[in-house]
Amino acid sequence: MEWFNVGKIVNTHGIWGEVRVISTTDFADERYEVGSELGLYKADGSKPIIVKVASHRKHKNFDLLTFEGFSLLKDVEPLRNAVLKVSEKYLTDLEDNEFYFHEIIGCTVESLEGETIGKVTEILQTGANDVWTVQPAKGKAHYIPYIEDVVKSVDIDNKKITIDVLDGLLS
Structure with a gap:
């Protein structure tokens, strides 16, 4: 199964486990919908983990996300510079002249x-x-x-x- 980049965690935000993401998808609302599963690929090259989106909101040029099981700042600090990817099974058909x-x-x-x-x-x-x-x-x-x-x-x-x-x- 292939995985495709949808964003990169560039920092934490606040103290309640929120991360700041620079999005690389045109479908942020769909990709970061509460309950969506994403592959989290850490910068250290360790085995990717599957995370489930607990919340999503926009703030300036960033998408702010929280993940189930990552509720505090100390939980998400190690995720800095990780890449978020979506599985090919979640890709939807696009209209004519639209491409991934x-x-x-x-x-x-x-x-x-x-x-x-x-x-x-x-x-x-x-x-x-x-x-x-x-x-x-x-x-x-x-x-x-x-x-x-x-x-x-x-x-x-x-x-x-x-x-x-x-x-x-x-x-």
């Missing part, structure tokens, strides 16, 4: 003419639209906005994305 990050990262990006531009290495969330970091075989990365005018097709099965290279896009 893990489906896009690693795809080869080509122009309409068939020229290989590079591979998607990262997805940046800007608020307006996602921007895909595309690393060519040589040279510096390109930043491709995920908008209809640029991204013409996404073939997840073949890990191939076709874009219209607008003037100035790759400079």
Whole structure:
């Protein structure tokens, strides 16, 4: 079974076992819903543990979570820098032209003419639209906005994305 990143615990919050999470999912309300199970992968590389979300709330740019059985500050301090992951069995079907990050990262990006531009290495969330970091075989990365005018097709099965290279896009 595969596990996919949904966030990273960056600190504790208060004294009652709350942790501060930088989320890497578009589905925070769903992933952090009370009762949801997440894999907790500690920074020390120890065996991951399954935690159940006891509470979730937003605070500034963070998601604040508590887990069942971790009710005090001393219980969650060792969790700092741990990565939270969701099991593939909890992934839901998305609407047309929506994709999970893990489906896009690693795809080869080509122009309409068939020229290989590079591979998607990262997805940046800007608020307006996602921007895909595309690393060519040589040279510096390109930043491709995920908008209809640029991204013409996404073939997840073949890990191939076709874009219209607008003037100035790759400079």
